[in-house]
Structure formats: C-alpha cells, structure tokens
Amino acid sequence: MKMAVNESSVFIVTGASRGLGFNIAEKLLSAPISANVVAVARSQIGLAKLSKKFPGQVESVVGDISDYKTGSKAVKTAIETFGKINGIVFNAAVIHPISTIAETDINEFKKLFDINFFSILATLKDAIPYLRQSKGRVLLVSSEASYESHFYGWEAYGSSKACVNHLAATLAVEEPDITAVSVDPGVMDTSMQEEIRTQHGGSMRSDHYEYLAKIKEEGTIEPTNAPATVISNLVVHAPKELSGKYHAFNSPELAQYLN
Numbered sequence: 147m148k149m150a151v152n153e154s155s156v157f158i159v160t161g162a163s164r165g166l167g168f169n170i171a172e173k174l175l176s177a178p179i180s181a182n183v184v185a186v187a188r189s190q191i192g193l194a195k196l197s198k199k200f201p202g203q204v205e206s207v208v209g210d211i212s213d214y215k216t217g218s219k220a221v222k223t224a225i226e227t228f229g230k231i232n233g234i235v236f237n238a239a240v241i242h243p244i245s246t247i248a249e250t251d252i253n254e255f256k257k258l259f260d261i262n263f264f265s266i267l268a269t270l271k272d273a274i275p276y277l278r279q280s281k282g283r284v285l286l287v288s289s290e291a292s293y294e295s296h297f298y299g300w301e302a303y304g305s306s307k308a309c310v311n312h313l314a315a316t317l318a319v320e321e322p323d324i325t326a327v328s329v330d331p332g333v334m335d336t337s338m339q340e341e342i343r344t345q346h347g348g349s350m351r352s353d354h355y356e357y358l359a360k361i362k363e364e365g366t367i368e369p370t371n372a373p374a375t376v377i378s379n380l381v382v383h384a385p386k387e388l389s390g391k392y393h394a395f396n397s398p399e400l401a402q403y404l405n
C-alpha cells in the first residue's frame with residue numbers, strides 16, 4: 147500500500163506528541179506519503195520533534211483537545227497554512243478513570259468523555275465542510291474495550307470508544323463524500339499502558355492487570371509500528387466500502403494496509 151499521494155495532501159493528527167499518534171504522523175510525513183500534517187497535543191516537546199525531523203511540513207497546535215477551541219484552531223491552521231484537509235486521525239485519548247460503576251466519579255468520567263469523544267464531535271463540526279470538498283477521510287482510533295465487557299472497571303474508556311465506533315457509522319450515512327473508519331490498534335507499548343501498569347492495578351481485575359504486566363515483562367507487548375502503518379495508509383487510501391466500519395488493525399479486512 148506504499149503509494150505516493152499528491153504532495154500537498156494535508157492531515158490533522160491529534161495526540162501526535164508521543165505513542166501511536168507520533169508514529170502515525172511520522173508515517174504521513176515520510177516518503178512516499180510526504181504529506182503536510184497539523185499535529186495536535188498539549189506537550190510541545192513531542193510536536194517539536196516532528197517539526198525538527200520534517201522541516202516545513204508540520205504545523206503544531208499546542209492545546210488541550212477537550213477545550214473545543216483547540217480543534218477549531220487545528221482546522222483553521224490546516225486551511226490557512228496548507229489550503230485544505232484531506233483527512234483527520236482522531237487519536238488523542240486518555241484511560242483515566244478506571245473504576246467500577248459503583249465507585250465512579252462522574253466528573254472524572256465526563257472529563258474523559260470531553261477528551262475521548264466530545265473533542266472529536268467539536269472538531270468534526272468545523273472540519274466537515276472541508277472534508278466534503280476534498281472527499282476526505284476520518285480515522286477514529288478505537289479499542290477492543292469498545293465492545294468487550296470483560297474489561298472490569300473500564301466503563302468510562304470503553305463506552306467512549308463505543309461512541310467513537312458509532313460516530314464512524316453515523317458519519318458514513320450522513321456524509322456520503324467522507325469516508326469514516328474506526329480502528330482498534332491492539333495493545334501497544336506506550337505511555338497509556340505504562341499508566342495502566344503503574345497507576346491502575348488496584349482498580350482492575352487481577353487477571354487482566356497481570357496479563358498486561360506480563361506481556362511488558364516478557365517483551366511481547368507490540369510496538370506502535372503495525373497499527374500506525376495501517377491507520378496512516380487508511381487515512382490516505384481507505385475505500386468507501388470501509389466507511390462506517392470498525393475493524394481491528396490486524397483483521398483480514400485491513401490486511402492490505404499493513405505495509
């Protein structure tokens with residue numbers, strides 16, 4: 147799937163300062179895609195690394211995505227600097243709070259939803275006119291937790307990702323010119339997993355926690371490379387038939403996007 151695209155293709159990537167989002171941005175900026183990227187996150191350091199590595203191709207928007215002005219600024223920056231938007235990867239998300247429903251803190255739950263879901267809706271509202279024009283693509287980073295109920299204590303995160311899947315489905319029917327796909331990147335060796343191992347052990351079922359700790363200890367936890375390859379290829383090339391669908395990055399339906 148390594149096809150060159152129009153050199154002026156423009157993508158917004160949220161959560162591009164580290165982990166999966168950083169890797170997706172790198173792949174979009176590198177040859178043969180060689181696109182321009184508006185990279186969004188709170189920490190400037192990770193975004194500055196991208197700008198340094200790909201001079202002239204990156205515009206950074208530093209801000210909290212749960213403040214809807216950040217998404218608006220990303221859309222405005224893409225249009226004012228590069229003139230269009232070919233696709234958006236909605237990758238930024240948090241895992242906190244992990245807690246049973248009986249003990250949940252509703253305000254923390256709402257904060258997670260502001261980051262993992264409402265920020266996407268708000269950014270899309272601004273971006274849809276431009277995505278219609280470009281017949282663009284929206285890639286939503288989801289999770290197996292969006293439908294699996296064995297993720298004890300993960301109601302906030304899991305339900306936000308279920309909303310993300312539903313958003314792809316609704317976008318697909320409401321916006322025939324836009325292709326929207328939701329992708330589970332699998333368990334990856336990132337800060338999010340580190341946070342789970344170091345901060346959330348007491349709030350999860352022990353077998354789930356022990357599994358996540360064991361794959362790190364044994365070195366079998368996957369790096370971000372394969373899901374980042376699939377997601378970057380999809381935001382460039384995803385066909386209409388995939389619109390509205392949710393797939394795991396390593397599912398047979400997405401096999402052709404793995405390299």
Ligand SMILES: NC(=O)c1ccc[n+]([C@@H]2O[C@H](COP(=O)([O-])OP(=O)(O)OC[C@H]3O[C@@H](n4cnc5c(N)ncnc54)[C@H](OP(=O)(O)O)[C@@H]3O)[C@@H](O)[C@H]2O)c1
Binds near residue numbers: 161166187332334
């Ligand atoms: N890691 C896994 O095992 C796993 C499994 C399934 C799905 N996922 C999904 O994969 C995606 C990437 O996760 P990851 O593992 O790469 O996590 P990560 O290493 O924690 O990175 C998360 C990214 O989101 C950004 N972010 C978080 N809160 C933000 C906010 N309020 N405003 C702006 N940016 C914010 C972070 O940047 P700043 O902190 O600089 O703002 C960072 O760039 C997420 O959607 C996650 O749900 C991960």
